[in-house]
Amino acid sequence: MFKRREFIKSLGLSSVAWLGMGDAVFAGVQKELPVLDLPTLFSPIRIKGKVSAAGKGLAGVSVSDGRIVAQTNANGDFELISGSDRDFVFVSMPSGYEIQKQANGSASFFQKIDKAKAEQSFQFELKKAGSPDENHHFLLLSDTQIQDEYDANQLLTVSAPDVQRTIAFLGDPNLFGIGCGDLVYDKLELFKEYNQSIQMYDIPFFQVVGNHDLDFGGRSDATTTGTFKGHFGPTYYSWNRGEVHYVVLDDVFYLGRIGAGTKYIGHIPEEQLAWLEQDLKAVEKGKTVVIALHIPAYTGAVTRYPERDTLGGTVSNREHLYRMLEGYQAHILSGHTHFNDNMISGHVYEHCHGTVCGAWWSGPICYDGTPNGYAIYEARGSELRWQYKGTGLDINEQFRVYETGRHRDFPEQMAINCWNYDPDWEISWYEDGVKKGAPQKIVALDPWSVELHSGPDLPARRSWVEPQLNDHMFFFKPESRGNLVVEAKDRFGKVYSKKI
Numbered sequence: 001m002f003k004r005r006e007f008i009k010s011l012g013l014s015s016v017a018w019l020g021m022g023d024a025v026f027a028g029v030q031k032e033l034p035v036l037d038l039p040t041l042f043s044p045i046r047i048k049g050k051v052s053a054a055g056k057g058l059a060g061v062s063v064s065d066g067r068i069v070a071q072t073n074a075n076g077d078f079e080l081i082s083g084s085d086r087d088f089v090f091v092s093m094p095s096g097y098e099i100q101k102q103a104n105g106s107a108s109f110f111q112k113i114d115k116a117k118a119e120q121s122f123q124f125e126l127k128k129a130g131s132p133d134e135n136h137h138f139l140l141l142s143d144t145q146i147q148d149e150y151d152a153n154q155l156l157t158v159s160a161p162d163v164q165r166t167i168a169f170l171g172d173p174n175l176f177g178i179g180c181g182d183l184v185y186d187k188l189e190l191f192k193e194y195n196q197s198i199q200m201y202d203i204p205f206f207q208v209v210g211n212h213d214l215d216f217g218g219r220s221d222a223t224t225t226g227t228f229k230g231h232f233g234p235t236y237y238s239w240n241r242g243e244v245h246y247v248v249l250d251d252v253f254y255l256g257r258i259g260a261g262t263k264y265i266g267h268i269p270e271e272q273l274a275w276l277e278q279d280l281k282a283v284e285k286g287k288t289v290v291i292a293l294h295i296p297a298y299t300g301a302v303t304r305y306p307e308r309d310t311l312g313g314t315v316s317n318r319e320h321l322y323r324m325l326e327g328y329q330a331h332i333l334s335g336h337t338h339f340n341d342n343m344i345s346g347h348v349y350e351h352c353h354g355t356v357c358g359a360w361w362s363g364p365i366c367y368d369g370t371p372n373g374y375a376i377y378e379a380r381g382s383e384l385r386w387q388y389k390g391t392g393l394d395i396n397e398q399f400r401v402y403e404t405g406r407h408r409d410f411p412e413q414m415a416i417n418c419w420n421y422d423p424d425w426e427i428s429w430y431e432d433g434v435k436k437g438a439p440q441k442i443v444a445l446d447p448w449s450v451e452l453h454s455g456p457d458l459p460a461r462r463s464w465v466e467p468q469l470n471d472h473m474f475f476f477k478p479e480s481r482g483n484l485v486v487e488a489k490d491r492f493g494k495v496y497s498k499k500i
Helices: 004-013 015-019 023-035 149-170 188-201 226-232 270-281 318-324 447-453
Strands: 044-053 062-064 069-071 077-083 088-091 110-112 119-126 135-141 176-179 205-207 237-241 244-248 252-258 261-266 288-292 329-334 341-345 348-352 373-380 383-390 400-402 414-417 426-431 434-437 473-476 484-489 495-499
Touching: 044 088, 062 077, 062 270, 069 077, 069 270, 088 119, 135 149, 149 188, 149 373, 176 188, 188 226, 205 226, 205 244, 244 270, 270 318, 288 383, 400 447
Parallel strands: 044 119, 135 176, 176 205, 244 288, 288 329, 329 348
Antiparallel strands: 044 077, 062 069, 062 088, 088 110, 135 373, 237 244, 252 261, 341 348, 373 383, 400 414, 414 473, 426 434, 426 484, 484 495
16 A cells, blocks of 8 residues: 555546646645545545557546546557545547447446456457548436336336337437436346346447436445446546537535435535546537436426425536536536426536436326426537437327317416427427417426326326426417418428328
8 A cells, every 4th residue: 555645645646647638737736635544535546547449549538437437649559646435537539439338238348347456457459430420419318217017017118119210210329328217117127128128229328327227225326326426437527429528427425314215416526526527528518419318407396386395306506517617518418307308508508308218118208398308418429419209109299289179277378398398499389370479488287198197097007106297388378270380490490290
């Protein structure tokens, strides 16, 4: 074991040097670290290694243990001082290289640290992609959330085949997926069935840890992700594809068992924020940065339900994340809520997605009326485009129209649920070919969700589910019973229409 002063000295000569930190930062490190008796916290481990492709070292690749981010030199070599409290060394996959897969189908970009060895070497051999990846797609699947045999069967026989058809339709060799948390529903033994679904897709998947993917019963948040890591690796990391930098964060902070249940909040610990600060130093300002996490940074439910406690549904220290993303074209992708919300907050676009399991495998829709499903994203250079794909529905099915009288709160009007709406969409209705105007957007319940989910006995499989207010309901009163057409144009100019 290194002595404390030797450890601090080696930290200054290697890891800090690799990061290119200035004297002021190093002075701060020296000032703070000596007050800790570091050998009683963890044993330092000197990590060396190389990132290469076809036997040639790759320069400027970020490598990390989750605390320190090092850059490879001109020969592809890297070095950092890690510790026995670290689990993995992982590479931030550079653009233009294949995303390798583990046997379980998830992305392979990490290697385990042997906590008993004071010095270790790691080799990352990458393979050049077979085609340029400036243009690429990815799928965002949130909350598969399987709890029993029925749920797993629905995932494997209904949802997964739909995803397979989408993958075949896209035909993109650079396609990858993101599982955005709550992969299972507290039954961690069902990671086996979840992995079966990932293997069916035959594309690399990056996994996000959710509040239902945890080992419960431990004494602190730090003890909750052992099983998840055993399947999927680190809970926060980054990679690159084309001109886009991708990051996964773990924002589920476990508080412990309180009463009959487990409690958590949405929170990004300092360790991750400090790591992200280093990670983003290698990303040029102006680039597109995509952050995937499970609990949304923010959602419209805060204003729709102002009386509710939001600590478990939003990230408490999100403002610090927003500030770190200043200067980037930033997108935050999440799940968790089982409704679809698109929020624009200054320089950050937040996508809170409808879920694969909908209202917990109780029927065809989430409790805001969004179809069970997932998102399809397309990167064209640094520009990001997206659509929501309902399971079993055509990709052009982007809204639902309800006849007059169907909505109990607006009985004299027709209603529209346009689940992936944001302020740059345009929604109109036409009568006999004449445009009559734009329907009025009103925070309201989806009438089908009311029918399926209202009351103590519905839905049968999850009787505690109740319909939820959403920000994507629209209302209008036709002037006649002539030929009626509803049209929606998304922010990218694509037009969807329905003849009623």
